[in-house]
Amino acid sequence: MALFDLPLDQLRGYRSASVEPPDFDAFWARTLDETRSHPLDARFEAVDTGLRTVQVHDVTFAGFGGHPVRGWLTVPAASTEPLPLVVEFIGYGGGRGLAHAHLLWASAGFAHFVMDPRGQGSGWGPGDTPDPVGSGPAHPGFMTRGVEDPEDYYYRRLITDGVRAVEAARSHPLTDASRTAVTGVSQGGGVALAVAGLVPDLAAVAPNVPFLCDFPRALTLTDRLPYRELGNYLKAHRGRSEQVRRTLSYFDGVHFAARGRAPALFSTALEDETCPPSTVFAAYNAYPHQDKSIEVYDFNDHEGGGPFQEAVQLRWLPQRLGQGHVRQG
Template sequence: MALFDLPLGELREYRSTSAEPEDFDAFWAKTLQEAREHELGARFELVDTGLTTVKVYDVTFAGFGGHPVKGWLTLPTEVAAPLPVVVEFIGYGGGRGLPHTHLLWASSGRAHFVMDTRGQGSAWGGGGTPDPVGSAPAFPGFMTRGVEDPEGYYYRRLYTDAVRAVEAARAHPLTDPARTAAIGTSQGGGIAIAVGGLVPDLAAVAPDVPFLCDFPRATTLTDRDPYREIGKYLRTHRGRTGQVMRTLSYFDGVHLAARGRAPALFSTALEDETCPPSTVFAAFNAWAHDDKRIEVYDFNDHEGGGPHQEAVKLGWLPSYA
């Protein structure tokens, strides 16, 4: 795929036209307050993985609605004091998978918490967290589940789970809450942006080729799923575009980025048709903290920087967590 989006110079200046709801902050304050009415109840059960350089804990905590959410916490075997903790969120359709697939961050001397994604984990990776909440008719996938009402939208539950995952990661005695970073790729990157906007005291945020940003542009620019799920839904449910876009505005990474209070490292790829670069730059340009940078991979699609971006993060993160 050749370049299809705005030229790089225009991307660096691009701003989204997404309209922020007047009650955006009140909506999220109410959502998180309701979630915290349930005890977090984070449980850490040591798992025998056969690995000798790390310890792995099977984690369960209460997410949205008090629903149980799973995760893995991986620590270096020898820990003398609380460690910086990297909280990672998973890409679309995936789950937490198996512990031995998550060794990078523990190998760098940090704690690593990977959150399972409710209702997902059957396309790759394997998940163990159901989503017990039903929805109105939806197009196959997750993008349109409850999409005509912000209160019932799927990503309200998932973003809330993610905030609670940070709280669960910080609850372990061998993690340092003051040195907490949120990371993720694609959907995981979009969730990391959301967490960066909803958790005020993170040390760093690193979203790679993030999804869930600038819905007005994304849904009309690309015909790839998952964004295309929204168009396919509206093709059947005619006349509901305004209501759907209003719901999505509560979950748009652009508005959450405007509340980002931590240093941030973004990445994008100029041939990415899944998460077009203009939508990523929309969130990056809105990010509120002055200490921010974006890595641009000019001839890559949605794989973005891949292991090269991991190397960049390994060099960047020690300044913060």
């Protein structure tokens, strides 16, 4: 695939045309206040996975609207003291999967929490969290569910779940709340970036090829799903573009990035037509922290860096969180 977006030198200076709603902060403060009116009710149930190097807990906590959300908490088996925590969000269509499937971060000495995305988990990995909120007419997928009103939009619920996931993971005695990072790939990267804009005391954020960034450009640049779901919706519902764009402005990763307070490690791929590099750079360039960097994969599509990026993160995160303290029993 040939390069299709801006040249790299222009990407490094690119700024989004996305307009931030004047009540952006008030909208999210109210959303989180309403959610926190429900008890977090984080429950951790030990799971026998057959693995001997880690211990895994099946987690349930109250997300948006008090709805139950699932997750896995995995820690090194010999852990006796609070560990630095990595909270991970899942890509579009996937679910938390099986309990033994998430070993990287616990193997590196961290506590690791992975959140199950509500209503998803039937595309490429199984999920266990329903989304009990209905919506009006929508294109198949999640991008257009409730998209005509920010109050009803699917990603209001998912991003709020992400904030509560951090709170739930931090409530466990084997996690160190002061050393918390968020990460994810694609949709997971977009949610991590949103959470980084809403949780002011994170220690690090590592969004990989993040989705949900720079909606004005993404909508007109790529024909790939999931962004194309929005185009197909507007193709059917003529005359609603302004209304939909207003809703999306409350969920644009560019605006969350502008509120980031933690060191950040981004990644992008120059042949990525799913999350075009200009949309990723739009968020990266808006991110104000001095300690930020972006890994660029010249000849990759949406797979991005994959395990190569994980290797970069394995070098980068311990410097921001401190290595896990594991006492051998």
